[in-house]
Amino acid sequence: MKVNVVENVLKVNDELAAKVRERLQAAAVSAINFISAPGSGKTTLIECALRNGIGGTAIGVIEGDPDTSLDAERIAALDTPVVQVNTAGGCHLEANLIMRALESFDLESLDLLLIENVGNLVCPVSFDLGETKRVAVVSTPEGHDKPAKYPMLFRVADLVVLNKVDLLPYLDFDEEFFTNAVRKLNPGAPILRVSCRSGEGIGGWREWLRSCVRSTEIVQ
């Protein structure tokens, strides 16, 4: 009984995600779904890209959180169109919430839509949002064992960001263990070492985002 209900919820979500995907494709917008534990630095990674720009790419942002509009306020401060989705305690975003949020954007004027999911390494993985790519973010203080212990996300990620590498000198983080675990789960996904504090890897991060834009005529 329980399994059937979950399957139905996922089926309904998948149908809505297909509609979101169609709507985004029609407007030539690429959507990136950011999934990570709470506090891995997703919002700061997005701020980093917005602050420096990505070759004239027009970016919109959807911020998902159980509560507050703190993250959306940070994005709005960078003059970027943003919608805050509060899940009222819910543990992940779903396609129906994205569908509703899309109404607030002038999609035809956008190239990239960055969707920051609720901080959670488990539940968001099961819910397609109609995205083009999925980014898994892990920060070094979370420990090198996260991909092994929470493998679901890493199997489906198009990119793995290892964030806060500036903290490595103060941690017992075994980077070889981390890299091997990711490679075993997902041999194809690039691993980007990034620090928004020191600037390390930010060039590669902006380059990757730029490679997601559908129409190459838009960027230089």
Place this chain on the structure above:
Amino acid sequence: MKVNVVENVLKVNDELAAKVRERLQAAAVSAINFISAPGSGKTTLIECALRNGIGGTAIGVIEGDPDTSLDAERIAALDTPVVQVNTAGGCHLEANLIMRALESFDLESLDLLLIENVGNLVCPVSFDLGETKRVAVVSTPEGHDKPAKYPMLFRVADLVVLNKVDLLPYLDFDEEFFTNAVRKLNPGAPILRVSCRSGEGIGGWREWLRSCVRSTEIVQ
């Protein structure tokens, strides 16, 4: 329809949690449910208490993770009875898993049962495990905004541990913002500043655990 199903799942869980609670009370065992984001340092906090001991208290541990027995191996290395519960991708522990895990312990010989939930700030809050107390753990690199953005856990916690305070010099962590947010959600819960690396706050941490033991005759 969806809400009814969730209510049923929670009702079944609550009934099983009451049985767990009864079983633990009969054996005079206190159970602590550790809830946090992935990588906040729950296992290390438990190791810290085990390594130094708590006045002769007999401790057992249940480790919850989607995958691997990495955490249980760390606890077993400290000669402590431990059961690893793998949720096979599930995002939280439930009372039926605890009920099953209890079979592996000689409960009458234990004083304290430490239950490390799956790393997740949202879902575990809804599932009673029959515990005596709930500990919320937040580590400083996760950021001062976590209680405000994920308020559910902080409303019901008996103790809030601010972990990894040794990293504060390398972070933009606004401790006043953090403390005010916790106080607003839960005026009664103590906030313990802890670092397993520097040893700061470990005395208070062991003291709090000791205060959870039911029979004061057992501890010195």
